[in-house]
Amino acid sequence: MTLKLRRIACVLVLPALLGAGCGQIRAKVAYKEATKQYKLENFKKAIEEYERAVELDPQMPEAHFYLANSHQALYRPGKDAPDNAMHLEQAIDHYKKSLEANKAMDDVHRTLRRNALGFLSAIYADEPYKNFDEAHKYATELVQEDPKDAKSQFVLAGLFEKYNKVAEAETIYKQVAADNPQDAKACGALAGFYNKPLWENRSKFDDAVQILDRCAALKPDDETGYYKIATFYWDKAFRDPMLTVEQKEQYADKGIEAIDKALKIKPDYIDGLVYKNLLLRVKASVSSNPRLAQTYLDQANALRDQATELRKQALVAGKEEKKPEGAEPGGAGGQ
Numbered sequence: 010m011t012l013k014l015r016r017i018a019c020v021l022v023l024p025a026l027l028g029a030g031c032g033q034i035r036a037k038v039a040y041k042e043a044t045k046q047y048k049l050e051n052f053k054k055a056i057e058e059y060e061r062a063v064e065l066d067p068q069m070p071e072a073h074f075y076l077a078n079s080h081q082a083l084y085r086p087g088k089d090a091p092d093n094a095m096h097l098e099q100a101i102d103h104y105k106k107s108l109e110a111n112k113a114m115d116d117v118h119r120t121l122r123r124n125a126l127g128f129l130s131a132i133y134a135d136e137p138y139k140n141f142d143e144a145h146k147y148a149t150e151l152v153q154e155d156p157k158d159a160k161s162q163f164v165l166a167g168l169f170e171k172y173n174k175v176a177e178a179e180t181i182y183k184q185v186a187a188d189n190p191q192d193a194k195a196c197g198a199l200a201g202f203y204n205k206p207l208w209e210n211r212s213k214f215d216d217a218v219q220i221l222d223r224c225a226a227l228k229p230d231d232e233t234g235y236y237k238i239a240t241f242y243w244d245k246a247f248r249d250p251m252l253t254v255e256q257k258e259q260y261a262d263k264g265i266e267a268i269d270k271a272l273k274i275k276p277d278y279i280d281g282l283v284y285k286n287l288l289l290r291v292k293a294s295v296s297s298n299p300r301l302a303q304t305y306l307d308q309a310n311a312l313r314d315q316a317t318e319l320r321k322q323a324l325v326a327g328k329e330e331k332k333p334e335g336a337e338p339g340g341a342g343g344q
Contacts, residue, residue, distance in 0.1 A: 036066035126151040
């Protein structure tokens, strides 16, 4: 190439390169402004700025992701309106574009990719785009991104559970618990799964509390493990209409036994006091002895008042009690 031709080439190519670089800089400026609006939950304004960012740099995965997330934040399930449907359509479109542009070169982008897969799986798991195959595809990809990540496994297990594929869900919950024997969340998730009425409208309650006992033993000095056991026993005793009076009292007693262990570790444990109060009320409700029932109620009221006073003191001090990790009692009553 002659010197003259080289000069012509430079004149032609250099502006294009500068324009590309300038576009990316402007995209980052728009992205920064959009993120500011996103954090303020001004999602409509954030969408405008994120759209400007992806127009200037279509290969910016984070801009596509948060554009999708902003649209999803404005979507209202069940609302029959064209603009509402548009928000979910745009969310799907830009989550997919985020995945296409994301090369997962660092931890930030790998996390971004997993989040996009998780959101897509959740969208396809429900109406109006309910499609098990699509939801399963994205949940499976999520697991493949990091096979040892328990949260990703729980997304797939939750999908199976939602579609009444109980055996498949159980396999995952059990495997995660086996792979993470010292993890209270993994242990608690399996217990929570067994406490749901998934087997002919009944739970595997005995399996659930047996697992919770094992969970508590992982951290014997942690009051929340025993608290969790007590919540399961209260939920069973209070909500299961199939129990006899004797069974309700037995479960209440076992709950009190567990919560007393928690209160021995932490006497001012507010949630522990609340649940002992609730368990005593179960005992009062099934007692055939009016005098004994009143004794249980008096004890329950004293615990309730104590918990209320401690909560007031905690609010004044600006303190917040730690919450137990893992399972909560089954939302359908844990029967």
